[in-house]
Amino acid sequence: MSGVVADESHGQRVLFVERSEYLAAVTALYEAGFTMCVDLTAVDYLAHESRVVPDGVVTQRFEVVVNLLSIANRERVRLRVQVGDGESVASLFDVHPSTEAMEREVFDMFGVRFDGHPDLTRILMPEDWDGHPLRKDYAQGRIPVQFKGAAS
């Protein structure tokens, strides 16, 4: 398939997929037996832009990471989709209904929008919360404590 670069990470199959080919790739994998979308999350690479990716992959700020499972073949595959700040990604809800809450969490924590999601609202933070907490430019929100340099 065009727009898909295959890779391997610690013995696990990883596919780097273009944003435009994302939904088609997931649908194709669904037909190929990957019927369970186990996990959908995102990473904000703002503080680590020099990450290692295979040739042909143009990195963006966010990466949406999808883990699919094929029960029949006992196999997993991971998709990594590069998403820029402000860009939106297709929602997997029609193919994998399990992604409803997962995509809401990514929206809440990172601000990545999903087109076609039935109800894209915050899920973990209060409704009137400002900002997206897991972004790297969002402060951790620590209050100063007596122990200097305490990790958290």
Next chain:
Amino acid sequence: MTTIDARPASDMNIVSTGAATSEGGQELKPRGEISQKALMREAGAVLRLSESAAAALSEVAGDIGEDQSMIINMGPQHPSTHGVLRLMLELQGETVLRCKPVIGYLHTGMERTGESLTYLQGGTNVTRMDYLSPLNNELVFSMATEKLLGIDDDIPERAQWMRMLLSELNRMSSHLLFLATNGMDLGAVSMMLYGWREREEVLRFFQKVTGLRMNHNFIRPGGLAADLPAGWRDDVLHLLEMLPDRLAEYEILMTGQPIWRERLQGVGVITQSEAIALAATGPILRSTGLAWDLRRDMPYLKYPEAEFDVVVGAHGDAYDRYAIRLQEIRESMRIVRQILDKMPSGDYRIQNKKVTPPPRGRINESMEALIHHFKIFTEGFKVPEGEVYVAIESPRGEIGCYIASDGSSVPYRMHVRAPSFVNVQCLPHMMRGGLIADAVVVISSIDPVLGEVDR
């Protein structure tokens, strides 16, 4: 020992109530205000429906006049929601038409906290997510870290068997708590006392081995924090001797009892294709008839060398899930018995100076040991750049840990795929068309732990 000083009331930030508890767009909205797709979702439609099924569904989710249905709120402070789960239900009489779980009331920012804790400290954070099976959380985090480090094949035999022992005992204590809360939610309040009575025995063993009753931080990258204490075999044998009779008592109290069966059978039914579509794993998926258990199908630790059965239901209802968990306690006991026989001697952690701290005694003798200890506990060990996803079978389903590392001593991104977060999505589907009393049964049979739902 005690200090008493009064703080004047004016010092306190008192939050105004009423409007402050409303969550706006996250709540269940009246039918006119949401899209058809969202309406179908809240009414529990999962897959593309056939004509007849769509017609049947429209009876439930179709045009209901405004004065015929009522939207009520259950939780977040509620005795039966297993924690701070808030459910908004649309009812017609006592029948549930739509359901929307509102979560986030226990959101702790653990994934954010994980980005500032070293890999050795990460266990303390991860263990508090699913606080009913903390050792499983630590196990998946440690396994992901070890995979990134490239040492996952070098973990000593004894460490693997010890991890298996603790993981299975944790499964037992978690399922015992499920039996307790399930019983209490359905009215068998004495079951609450019995389940806790047994759980205390397991917690007593954990306290002897790890030092804590809960949230142990014992399974760490590289192995475990300490070896098993002397006399552990007798303690485990005592557990294994005591439990079967107690489980038989529960069978008498619950399994064969007509009231129990009436309340559980046929309630909260989910089919196999729906469960797979909703990514429900663990007892929920197994209750639909699919024998999917990561311990057997994508094994880890020493599970290939242990003999056990995967317990499967047939109807996908709450009764099956109860029976599966009860039987899984017996299967876990079987595994523990085999571990007792097969536990080898050896190291309880990998002897890798960069990853595991040296024994405390050597710090007095060797400068190098002191430096390694110091570096590991303050700065932490560096993990090579990369990303990995590792999943194991927790009592609630597949728990996975996705770590992306940038080469430093703290994870760049640590995400835990919590089984309860995904399983809670099954609620609208299971509750559709049932009564409110069944809603309590359904929540209980999913056995959610809100700590991992919200993280």
Next chain:
Amino acid sequence: MNAVREVLDNGLGGIKHNFLTGRVEDLVKWSRSRSSWGATFGLACCAIEMMGTGAPHYDIARFGMEVFRASPRQADIMIVAGRVSQKMAPVLRQVYDQMMEPKWVISMGVCASSGGMFNNYAIVQGVDQIVPVDVYAPGCPPTPETLIHAIETLHQLIEDGEIMHRRAESGAGANVHIQEVPAGVITPVTLDRR
């Protein structure tokens, strides 16, 4: 009439004690401390230990507290067991406001007392920012013995009566910090087989 006015203004504690009124006040305080009912406010891991405290091994029924009322109208003590997130904070305050006087708050665990190990955007750093706390119980999670110690400390305060006076004056909690009691005997206590 003066005595009646005094009672209406200051409660029974105001009257110069004679034999009869002194004893009634003691009776009231004694019964309050011996039969306080807890409001279910179990949030996270501490809730599990709280349930364990109600379980047979630790049994807070001997202190009159095995009944946890879900309705705040019927509860006396709110044991905030677990970490309070930003979303939960208004709910906590609302439940506290719905409880009837006299009411007390035990902050169970380090997350409720001070935010615990989670010093970040998501957790309220100490539930005393929202409700007045009477006893702080440390631990992560506190062992059932620690919770019993906290409850008994509170019961003692109730029985002594000081806590009500101070509440009337300043509206603040008692702010008692107790020490953690390490978990108890390790040798198994075998319950009899039947």
